[in-house]
Amino acid sequence: MFRCVRCGEPLPADYNSYGVRCDYCHSKIFRKEHPNVKKVLKAR
Numbered sequence: 001m002f003r004c005v006r007c008g009e010p011l012p013a014d015y016n017s018y019g020v021r022c023d024y025c026h027s028k029i030f031r032k033e034h035p036n037v038k039k040v041l042k043a044r
């Protein structure tokens with residue numbers, strides 16, 4: 001998941017290409033963010 005660095009709005013899931021802008025502030029700078037879902041790995 002990507003988030004706009006300016007307004008913090010999350011982008012749509014498919015952010016793979018350049019040229020995507022934030023709908024709110026039109027920023028082109030995003031940062032990758034881990035989803036809230038935690039992957040639980042059980043050790044064997």
Ligand SMILES: [Zn+2]
Nearest residue numbers: 004007022025
């Ligand atoms: Zn924004």
